[in-house]
Amino acid sequence: xxxxxxxxxxxxxxxxxxxxxxxxxxxxxxxxxxxxxxxxxxxxxxxxxxxxxxxxxxxxxxxxxxxxxxxxxxxxxxxxxxxxxxxxxxxxxxxxxxxxxxxxxxxxxxxxxxxxxxxxxxxxxxxxxxxxxxxxxxxxxxxxxxxxxxxxxxxxxxxxxxxxxxxxxxxxxxxxxxxxxxxxxxxxxxxxxxxxxxxxxxxxxxxxxxxxxxxxxxxxxxxxxxxxxxxxxxxxxxxxxxxxxxxxxxxxxxxxxxxxxxxxxxxxxxxxxxxxxxxxxxxxxxxxxxxxxxxxxxxxxxxxxxxxxxxxxxxxxxxxxxxxxxxxxxxxxxxxxxxxxxxxxxxxxxxxxxxxxxxxxxxxxxxxxxxxxxxxxxxxxxxxxxxxxxxxxxxxxxxxxxxxxxxxxxxxxxxxx
Amino acid sequence: xxxxxxxxxxxxxxxxxxxxxxxxxxxxxxxxxxxxxxxxxxxxxxxxxxxxxxxxxxxxxxxxxxxxxxxxxxxxxxxxxxxxxxxxxxxxxxxxxxxxxxxxxxxxxxxxxxxxxxxxxxxxxxxxxxxxxxxxxxxxxxxxxxxxxxxxxxxxxxxxxxxxxxxxxxxxxxxxxxxxxxxxxxxxxxxxxxxxxxxxxxxxxxxxxxxxxxxxxxxxxxxxxxxxxxxxxxxxxxxxxxxxxxxxxxxxxxxxxxxxxxxxxxxxxxxxxxxxxxxxxxxxxxxxxxxxxxxxxxxxxxxxxxxxxxxxxxxxxxxxxxxxxxxxxxxxxxxxxxxxxxxxxxxxxxxxxxxxxxxxxxxxxxxxxxxxxxxxxxxxxxxxxxxxxxxxxxxxxxxxxxxxxxxxxxxxxxxxx
Numbered sequence: 001x002x003x004x005x006x007x008x009x010x011x012x013x014x015x016x017x018x019x020x021x022x023x024x025x026x027x028x029x030x031x032x033x034x035x036x037x038x039x040x041x042x043x044x045x046x047x048x049x050x051x052x053x054x055x056x057x058x059x060x061x062x063x064x065x066x067x068x069x070x071x072x073x074x075x076x077x078x079x080x081x082x083x084x085x086x087x088x089x090x091x092x093x094x095x096x097x098x099x100x101x102x103x104x105x106x107x108x109x110x111x112x113x114x115x116x117x118x119x120x121x122x123x124x125x126x127x128x129x130x131x132x133x134x135x136x137x138x139x140x141x142x143x144x145x146x147x148x149x150x151x152x153x154x155x156x157x158x159x160x161x162x163x164x165x166x167x168x169x170x171x172x173x174x175x176x177x178x179x180x181x182x183x184x185x186x187x188x189x190x191x192x193x194x195x196x197x198x199x200x201x202x203x204x205x206x207x208x209x210x211x212x213x214x215x216x217x218x219x220x221x222x223x224x225x226x227x228x229x230x231x232x233x234x235x236x237x238x239x240x241x242x243x244x245x246x247x248x249x250x251x252x253x254x255x256x257x258x259x260x261x262x263x264x265x266x267x268x269x270x271x272x273x274x275x276x277x278x279x280x281x282x283x284x285x286x287x288x289x290x291x292x293x294x295x296x297x298x299x300x301x302x303x304x305x306x307x308x309x310x311x312x313x314x315x316x317x318x319x320x321x322x323x324x325x326x327x328x329x330x331x332x333x334x335x336x337x338x339x340x341x342x343x344x345x346x347x348x349x350x351x352x353x354x355x356x357x358x359x360x361x362x363x364x365x366x367x368x369x370x371x372x373x374x375x376x377x378x379x380x381x382x383x384x385x386x387x388x389x390x391x392x393x394x395x396x397x398x399x400x401x402x403x404x405x406x407x408x409x410x411x412x413x414x415x416x417x
Numbered sequence: 418x419x420x421x422x423x424x425x426x427x428x429x430x431x432x433x434x435x436x437x438x439x440x441x442x443x444x445x446x447x448x449x450x451x452x453x454x455x456x457x458x459x460x461x462x463x464x465x466x467x468x469x470x471x472x473x474x475x476x477x478x479x480x481x482x483x484x485x486x487x488x489x490x491x492x493x494x495x496x497x498x499x500x501x502x503x504x505x506x507x508x509x510x511x512x513x514x515x516x517x518x519x520x521x522x523x524x525x526x527x528x529x530x531x532x533x534x535x536x537x538x539x540x541x542x543x544x545x546x547x548x549x550x551x552x553x554x555x556x557x558x559x560x561x562x563x564x565x566x567x568x569x570x571x572x573x574x575x576x577x578x579x580x581x582x583x584x585x586x587x588x589x590x591x592x593x594x595x596x597x598x599x600x601x602x603x604x605x606x607x608x609x610x611x612x613x614x615x616x617x618x619x620x621x622x623x624x625x626x627x628x629x630x631x632x633x634x635x636x637x638x639x640x641x642x643x644x645x646x647x648x649x650x651x652x653x654x655x656x657x658x659x660x661x662x663x664x665x666x667x668x669x670x671x672x673x674x675x676x677x678x679x680x681x682x683x684x685x686x687x688x689x690x691x692x693x694x695x696x697x698x699x700x701x702x703x704x705x706x707x708x709x710x711x712x713x714x715x716x717x718x719x720x721x722x723x724x725x726x727x728x729x730x731x732x733x734x735x736x737x738x739x740x741x742x743x744x745x746x747x748x749x750x751x752x753x754x755x756x757x758x759x760x761x762x763x764x765x766x767x768x769x770x771x772x773x774x775x776x777x778x779x780x781x782x783x784x785x786x787x788x789x790x791x792x793x794x795x796x797x798x799x800x801x802x803x804x805x806x807x808x809x810x811x812x813x814x815x816x817x818x819x820x821x822x823x824x825x826x827x828x829x830x831x832x833x834x
Contacts, residue, residue, distance in 0.1 A: 015455045017446030018630060021438050024460070029434025038432040039467055041460035043441070050456055057474060192490045196531045199492070212491070213430055214572065222435070277722075283708025284701030287722045291700025294776060294809060302728035304721060305694075305704045311719040311762060315732075345728060359711060369524070387525060391551045392711060393574065 003174060004037045006062035008054050010069035010079050011154050012045040023068040023152070023159045030163055034171055035179035035226050036064065046076040055086045063147060064174075066167065069154030071137040073117040079151055080140070084124040087144040097121040097129060097138055104136050124149075130166030134158045141170050148174065177226050180233035184221040184244055185254040185263070187405050194219050197247055201240070208237050210244070217398045218260070250414050253405065260404035261289045267411045268299040268349075275407070276345035277303035278316050278337035280328070281355040281371060286400045301345050306337065316340030327364055329354050331383045334372035342376045349410070350376045351403045358392045368392075371399045375406045375416060382406070382416050420591060421454045423479035425471050427486035427496050428571050429462040440485040440569070440576045447580055451588055452596045452643055453481065463493040465502075472503045476564060481591075483584065486571030488554040490534040496568055497557070501541035504561040514538040514546060514555055521553050541566075547583030551575045558587050565591065594643050597650035601638040601661055602671040602680070604822050608636050614664055618657070625654045627661070634815045635677070667831050670822065677821035678706045684828045685716040685766075692824070693762035694720035695733050695754035697745070698772040698788060703817045718762050723754065733757030744781055746771055748800045751789035755800075759793045766827070767793045768820045775809045785809070788816045792823045792833060799823070799833050 007027050013019050024041045031038050044054045058065045070079030084091050098121035105113035123140045130139035135158045141150045150167050152159045186194060191214040202210050208225035223240060227233040245252060254263040268275060277286050287303045290296050304315055309328055312318040318336040326332040337352030358368025368390040374383040384402055388395040409416045424444050430436050441458045448455050461471045475482045487496030501508050515538035522530035540546060540557045547556035552575045558567045567584050569576045603611060608631040619627050625642035640657060644650040662669060671680040685692060694703050704720040707713050721732055726745055729735040735753040743749040754769030775785025785807040791800040801819055805812040826833045
């Protein structure tokens with residue numbers, strides 16, 4: 001059977017924009033892995049009438065309703081009461097859970113238990129109880145008239161832990177199929193170009209499915225298959241992955257990579273090579289991105305953020321005459337920066353980035369988005385000359401992506417420019 | 418009139434759990450500042466039937482419907498078509514927008530425009546168009562039968578920018594009162610400590626209201642007043658702002674600052690001072706953060722990312738003996754790094770940061786989160802010794818925040834340590 005689930009997150013703080021709804025993301029991710037369709041998320045405040053109306057709507061369009069939030073001890077925690085009402089059930093007291101809650105407070109010897117905490121020991125009749133390994137509020141699940149209801153706590157850590165320990169095992173018993181996904185990582189093509197190239201394939205597919213997602217300057221394709229087990233799912237995806245590789249060629253930089261910097265770091269680690277950088281307009285972003293990854297230090301030795309010309313000439317050895325003649329924003333300066341960094345920091349490869357991040361043009365009249373990225377290796381130095389628009393944030397991210405793309409192409413024997 | 422809004426986010430990637438719904442948070446936050454009630458968020462996939470059903474439900478319970486996503490060029494981008502259908506409107510072609518889209522691609526000379534991009538130039542009849550300053554897809558707003566519909570793009574950066582430039586001004590015109598807010602920026606106190614100190618004041622207030630918000634390592638208080646006009650709103654807030662300043666003292670680093678780096682940059686610009694940095698565990702994050710701001714180059718001259726010891730000794734002149742004796746992760750090394758950067762880059766102030774970003778301990782057995790931050794000025798160098806937990810991302814952000822906090826305290830004559 002193909003189940004459909006709806007996630008209802010209860011919490012006024014979500015409607016006020018105080019917190020972002022990571023619970024819905026975490027639950028959706030888990031459901032998608034289980035092969036359960038999610039067609040709607042609903043967020044509603046700590047208001048029993050509106051929660052009730054959301055549940056009534058969900059009952060008409062989902063087999064499984066998963067709620068988060070409103071399980072705590074305070075007067076506005078009304079999820080269990082409301083869901084019980086919607087399904088015509090009573091709340092019953094669980095002595096075992098009451099004991100657990102009392103024990104929880106006993107262990108925190110600086111905290112006295114107020115009586116309202118025992119509200120957390122009441123559950124709709126016939127519920128399976130999910131223990132809360134982090135906080136006091138247990139969750140639960142029940143079924144009624146062919147619908148399954150699961151209630152999880154709102155705090156993201158508690159929700160995620162109970163999802164793993166309680167909800168997923170409960171749901172696995174309902175489902176008989178496995179869903180598996182791969183992310184195909186692409187650089188150098190926009191989302192619409194990717195779709196244009198793949199539309200006939202995408203339309204022809206039913207299982208697996210193929211869908212593009214865009215982040216700033218990157219596109220990924222998610223390939224998802226549903227089968228009896230993991231091996232069969234992989235078998236279904238294999239020929240499609242090959243077809244996508246045939247069509248997109250070396251625009252694909254990896255599969256299941258967390259980002260270009262991760263692929264670059266892995267390629268360099270495999271080859272035992274070191275990297276440094278000289279960054280002007282990106283101001284440290286490339287360094288930051290690669291050092292976001294634990295263990296980057298065996299590859300990335302350091303960088304010079306040369307946000308002023310004296311740093312370019314004094315430290316990186318870019319000739320002042322070259323800057324005077326060609327400009328600080330020029331391919332020649334980018335090349336000299338990369339070569340200077342490679343020598344100064346004594347690495348196998350070095351990147352040089354200079355340009356105008358924007359939003360306005362620079363004092364020399366170079367437009368925002370004019371960027372030169374150079375890569376210096378043992379044998380030679382090459383560069384890309386780019387126009388990256390006028391959004392400062394995007395210009396900087398794209399410049400860094402181009403630098404990483406040049407490195408991965410260099411390391412895998414592809415044309416770099 | 419008291420308006421009620423519902424946010425409908427369109428995107429299968431949200432239902433699959435690939436992305437977290439920051440758009441709903443950003444929009445909710447803005448609506449709450451405008452005094453518009455939000456009772457529901459709905460998330461729906463790229464499916465016109467289900468989107469239609471979500472819109473029909475929203476029509477029964479909200480005056481304002483704000484959608485995100487599905488405005489792009491691809492065949493599954495159906496938000497405008499669906500909303501037009503729900504309100505009995507046709508889509509009409511806007512030549513001006515088509516021109517803008519063509520221009521966008523012309524400026525990116527390495528990207529060809531595919532014809533499907535022109536779908537983005539169609540809007541429900543009678544729409545006001547919102548320009549997209551970052552991507553290609555414009556947004557729009559229309560009203561019909563007393564309901565207001567606003568459509569924003571899905572990518573969070575584009576959504577947020579258009580919220581500010583298009584949606585908020587549109588919504589402000591619906592309201593006859595003026596809502597004004599100030600953000601009180603705090604560093605060095607947690608959210609619960611702030612709430613504890615201010616609870617009596619917060620509870621006593623009705624207009625203006627005061628509410629705390631936490632980001633990683635920073636807290637802000639939002640002070641919001643509703644009045645006939647801006648001057649009256651300001652008058653209402655003034656005494657409360659003074660009271661908050663009395664209670665929190667120099668934990669308040671600014672009012673209405675976009676972040677510590679913005680306050681630091683402004684203070685340095687006012688004093689005509691220059692800054693450089695030597696970054697180890699933060700790997701360029703401090704440099705990245707300050708150069709995120711346009712115009713940082715008159716203050717921030719550059720930095721050395723010393724992600725390996727040879728860069729610390731060779732470039733920054735940290736004595737090898739000092740590293741051998743005290744360790745690369747020590748207050749002495751942080752001080753030597755700051756002093757080295759200040760000399761090498763010839764700036765008035767310089768920061769040195771060394772530590773263990775985590776998640777694990779370093780090879781010398783220093784725990785994750787052990788960080789030393791030094792600030793070197795004309796007369797002396799001082800440092801903070803920090804324990805920042807084990808979350809790599811948080812450790813790095815907090816280290817940078819401490820560096821900025823030291824600078825703002827130094828510049829405003831407060832104790833730095």
